Amino acid sequence: MTSFKRLIINCGASQVTAAVIASSGEELEIEKLVTEELDYDFSQDDAAMKAIGKALKRLARFHKFSGSATLILPGNQTLTKTIRIPYVEEAKRAQVIAFEAQQNIPYPLHEVVWDSQVVGDDGVETEVLFIAAKSSAVDDFYGQMSAAGFSVANISAATVLDYNSLQFAYPDVDEDVLLINVGSRSTNLLFRNPSGFFVRNIQLGGNSLTQSLADSLGKSFLQAEAFKHACFRGEVDSAASKAVTDSSESFMRRMSQEITRSIVNYRRQYGGAAPTRILLNGRGALLTGLAEYLTATQKVSVEYFDPLQRVTLNSSINIDTDVLRLQVSEIIGEACRDMMPDAAGVNLLPEGVQKANEFARKKPMLLVAAACLALAPLPVFLSFQQASSACSAELRTIQEAIVPLQSNQAAIGENRQQAELAAQSIQRVEGLVNSKANWIQF
Numbered sequence: 001m002t003s004f005k006r007l008i009i010n011c012g013a014s015q016v017t018a019a020v021i022a023s024s025g026e027e028l029e030i031e032k033l034v035t036e037e038l039d040y041d042f043s044q045d046d047a048a049m050k051a052i053g054k055a056l057k058r059l060a061r062f063h064k065f066s067g068s069a070t071l072i073l074p075g076n077q078t079l080t081k082t083i084r085i086p087y088v089e090e091a092k093r094a095q096v097i098a099f100e101a102q103q104n105i106p107y108p109l110h111e112v113v114w115d116s117q118v119v120g121d122d123g124v125e126t127e128v129l130f131i132a133a134k135s136s137a138v139d140d141f142y143g144q145m146s147a148a149g150f151s152v153a154n155i156s157a158a159t160v161l162d163y164n165s166l167q168f169a170y171p172d173v174d175e176d177v178l179l180i181n182v183g184s185r186s187t188n189l190l191f192r193n194p195s196g197f198f199v200r201n202i203q204l205g206g207n208s209l210t211q212s213l214a215d216s217l218g219k220s221f222l223q224a225e226a227f228k229h230a231c232f233r234g235e236v237d238s239a240a241s242k243a244v245t246d247s248s249e250s251f252m253r254r255m256s257q258e259i260t261r262s263i264v265n266y267r268r269q270y271g272g273a274a275p276t277r278i279l280l281n282g283r284g285a286l287l288t289g290l291a292e293y294l295t296a297t298q299k300v301s302v303e304y305f306d307p308l309q310r311v312t313l314n315s316s317i318n319i320d321t322d323v324l325r326l327q328v329s330e331i332i333g334e335a336c337r338d339m340m341p342d343a344a345g346v347n348l349l350p351e352g353v354q355k356a357n358e359f360a361r362k363k364p365m366l367l368v369a370a371a372c373l374a375l376a377p378l379p380v381f382l383s384f385q386q387a388s389s390a391c392s393a394e395l396r397t398i399q400e401a402i403v404p405l406q407s408n409q410a411a412i413g414e415n416r417q418q419a420e421l422a423a424q425s426i427q428r429v430e431g432l433v434n435s436k437a438n439w440i441q442f
Contacts, residue, residue, distance in 0.1 A: 004338070005031070007065060008331050009056070009150070010072040010158070011141065013048065013185035013207070014038055014283075016055040017327060018065050021335040028168075028335055029312045033319065034063045035327065042184065042207050043214075043221035049140050056148035070154045071145060072330050073348065075201045076185040077137050078157045079105055079112075081130045082198060082270075087123055101130050113138045115346035117160075119196045129199065131157045131346045138348055152349060160344040161333030162190045162281070163197045165307040167343070168336040178275035179305060180259070180294075181329060182206065182284030187255070189262050191272060197344070198266055202258045206284040209251040216243050232288065252290055256297040279305035281329050307332045 005022040020032040036055035040047040059065045081104050085096045097116050102109045112132040120127035138155065145152050162179050179190040184206045191198040214224035231244040266272050278300050280291055285304065295302045307329045308321070317324075337343045 006335060007067055007069040007150075008072065008334050009059070009065075009069050009145075010331050011052055012038075012074050012158075013076060013183060013205070014042065015327070016052060016059065017331065018059045018063070018069075019328070019331050019335075020065075021331070023335065023339060026339065027310060027312065028332065029314065030317060030328070031314045032063075032065075033317050033324075033328070034059060034065070035319075041220075041222055042225070043211065049144060052141070053144040053147060056144055056150070060148045060150065066149060067151065068153045069145070069150045070156060070334055071141060071152050072156050072158050072161065072334060073133055073138075073141065074185065075157075075159045075181075075183060075188045076203065076205075077133055077141075078159055078201070078348075079107075079132045080157070080159045080199050080201055081105065082119070083128050083130055084125050085128060087121065087126050093126070093128075097128055097130065101132070104130070105132060107132075107134065111135055113348045113350055115348055117344060117346060119344075127196075129160065129344070129346075131159065131348070133157070133348050135350070138350060142350075142353065152353070155348040156334050156337075157346055157348060158330045159188050159199050159201050160346070161330040161337075162188060163192060163199075163344045164333035164336055164340060165329045166190070166192055166279075166305070167340060168332065169305075169307050169309040175277055176273045176275045177277045177279060178259070178263070178300075179279045179281060180285070182255075182280070182282040182287075182290075184284065187258075187282070187284070189259065191262075191266050191275065193272055198270055198272065200262050200266075202262070204251075204254060204258055206287075208254075209247055209287070212250060213243060213247040216247060248287060248289070251287070252293045255290070256294060259294070259298060275300060278302045281305040281307070281326055283323075283326050285326060305329065 005020065008019050008021060010017045010019075015035050015037050017033065017035045019030055019034075022029045022031055036058050038048070038051040038055055040051040042048075081101065083097070083100050083104055085093070085100050088096055094116075098109060101114065101116075105112070111134060113135050114130065114132035116131070117129045118126055119129050133155075141155070142152055158181075162181055166173070166177065166179055173192075174194055176194075177192045179188075179192065181188040181190070182205060185203070186205050187202050189200045189202065191200075210221060210225045210228055213219075213228055214221050217224060217227070219227065228244055231241040263274055267274060278294060278298060280294075280302060281304070285291075291302045291304070294300075304325070306325050308325055311332060313321075313324075334345070337345045
């Protein structure tokens with residue numbers, strides 16, 4: 001039974017959520033989850049990244065999150081396109097996708113980080129989900145993660161992760177479903193059918209309602225946001241809340257129109273059937289009357305999506321479950337990604353960083369290999385050292401035995417010299433003896 005534990009950080013437009021999720025078999029458990037609200041003027045796009053950086057540092061410093069993490073980019077930071085390409089070999093597919101994508105995105109391809117996933121293939125055409133993000137935005141997110149002390153293992157896109165969480169939470173669903181995830185800056189529309197899925201992201205979210213309210217009241221964005229929340233909490237009288245009601249009705253009307261337009265486009269371009277069920281998700285879905293309004297205008301049953309159906313929560317998590325359901329769909333979708341054979345997902349981590357991470361993962365193995373290579377001569381060295389020690393011991397034994405022999409050799413040398421002198425004396429005497437006859441004859 002496979003198991004893993006992962007740190008997943010979802011960087012939304014209004015909050016950053018970090019979760020440690022463990023899996024065992026086919027079940028998931030959220031061991032730790034913390035949400036940090038972003039404190040900045042939501043009408044100022046440039047201030048968002050700085051606020052995200054501060055939230056990440058709080059997660060690391062005060063909540064003790066650390067290590068390798070998967071980062072989820074919000075839908076408003078990614079571009080999602082479904083394109084059709086001629087069927088080609090897998091080795092050549094990336095080139096064809098790059099060519100077709102360049103014709104369908106408003107940026108030069110070298111200015112974005114992109115990835116793709118095949119969602120359909122009939123042998124003639126291949127349907128590909130193309131997801132891209134600006135390189136500058138990816139670099140900013142990566143820089144803020146690194147500054148907070150996290151190492152980024154993967155950068156995922158929130159737009160496709162709802163598909164995974166829907167398949168995981170509702171494994172028996174066999175109908176055409178539209179999952180609507182209403183965020184702060186944008187809304188993600190996921191059309192799921194028995195043969196696949198289609199994604200569309202629209203730039204309409206909770207901040208659109210706040211901006212409309214600010215324009216009608218002549219207030220700043222922050223003042224309108226505070227007034228909106230006070231009205232929803234019932235702290236404002238009915239006369240003063242009329243502006244909020246009017247803005248809410250306008251927002252729901254625009255949302256319904258965008259949904260209708262998306263359904264028509266989905267059916268015309270992809271031949272899909274109209275959804276028979278609509279699921280709402282995201283904190284923006286808490287807007288009073290939204291579910292009822294969509295039920296009336298779309299003529300389809302609308303209910304709230306529950307991504308926690310097969311997920312257990314650690315006892316240390318004390319967040320209201322009804323609120324938690326609306327903000328963890330993308331995190332659950334990323335966590336169950338490796339547990340599903342047909343899961344959706346991309347990696348927008350720059351190629352250079354991926355290679356560096358891959359080398360870092362291989363570094364321990366390379367160090368072990370280098371150590372083994374360095375130790376390879378050790379057996380020979382030990383054998384040589386052992387033989388050398390044996391030779392030294394034998395040499396010492398021989399040297400000890402040589403000492404008396406050397407003394408004997410010195411005595412023999414002296415005796416030899418004496419013998420040579422005696423031999424010389426004898427030769428002289430022999431000469432005299434031999435010459436005696438000569439004197440007699442003379």
